[in-house]
Amino acid sequence: MSSAESAQPAQSAPDGPAWAIVLAAGGGTRFGGPKQFSDLGGLPLVAHPVRAAAAACDGVVVVLPAPLLDRWAPPDGVRAIPGGATRAESVRAGLAAVPAEAGVIVVTDAAHPLATAALYRSVVAAVRAGADGAVPGLPLTEVVKGVLASGPDLVTGASLARETHRLVQTPHAFRAAALRAAHAGAVEAVEDSAMVADAGGRVVVLPGEPANIHVTTPEELEIARLLLIHVQSEGEPDEHGAARLSAVR
Incomplete structure (x- = not known):
């Protein structure tokens, strides 16, 4: 992943509206069930990122498990579609549902329900300013060690350098053309910003x-x-999305 200080020149701002893809098609294996429908403050978990995305973007697509597509009805204006067997397949299903004229595409998930609309606007603004992708991250505050993949958790090497690593959150925003190109080869990857960066894109944190x-x-x-x-x-002040927030509720 390249840093905000990348030497690559900034590109012109992408034309077209910003659309969000909310990924919520997982089975919740580690959670013990489909967590995206768990209650959080009187709403399903998935409703929170949908609400924040609607406040910051021009359109929203939510990707749900195919067998549970009717379990939660999204608000008017939000399209629900079935996801795939993997995260990458679900992203591509979302990309197929996003209009071709979109200039910026945000990818987020139900697992980060408390991201504010301001954070969504921040990553979108970074792409509008010329980055191919933008992700939010936090500095490491704990020591991160490598351990054996199987058996007892035995330390295998030195700690990660805190200065050169970040804990990356969602939402992620991308120049639409860069994200579509990264997924064009049907690559199975678990993280979109790495795909865009590996293809030569400039991704800022x-x-x-x-x-x-x-x-x-x-x-x-x-x-x-x-x-x-x-x-x-x-x-949370939300001068840009109050109407859409109330519609989601």
Whole structure:
């Protein structure tokens, strides 16, 4: 992944609207079930990134498990489609549903329900400013060690350098043409920004949000519920998306 200080020249701003793909087609193996439908503050988990994306983007596609497509009805204006067997297949299903005229495509997931609309606007703005991709990240605050892939967790080497690594969150934003080109070869990858960077794209890392946790386990869902109570008590200004937020509710 290239840094914000990449020597590559900035490209002209992409034309066309910004669209978001919300990935929620997983089976929730580590969670113990389809977590995207778990309750968070009176709404399904998946409703939160849909709401934030709708506040920051011109259109939203949500990708759900094919057998559970009717389990949750998205708000008016949000299209629900069936996902694939892998994350990459689900991204490509979303790309097929995004209009060809889109200039920026945001990829996010139900596992990051507390990302604010401001964070979505931030990554979109970075792409509008010339980057091929933009992701939010946090500095490492703990030591990260390599361990054996099987057997006991034995340390295998030196710690990762904190100065040159980030904990990357979603949402990610991309120049639409760059993301479509990266997926054109039907490559099976678990992370889109690496695909775009490997293809020569300039991907920048922006400041993430500490409350934007990754919900993988029931315990993390409980933490998200506590954080949401705090966020709701503080309130998040959203001068650009109030109408669309109310529509999602």
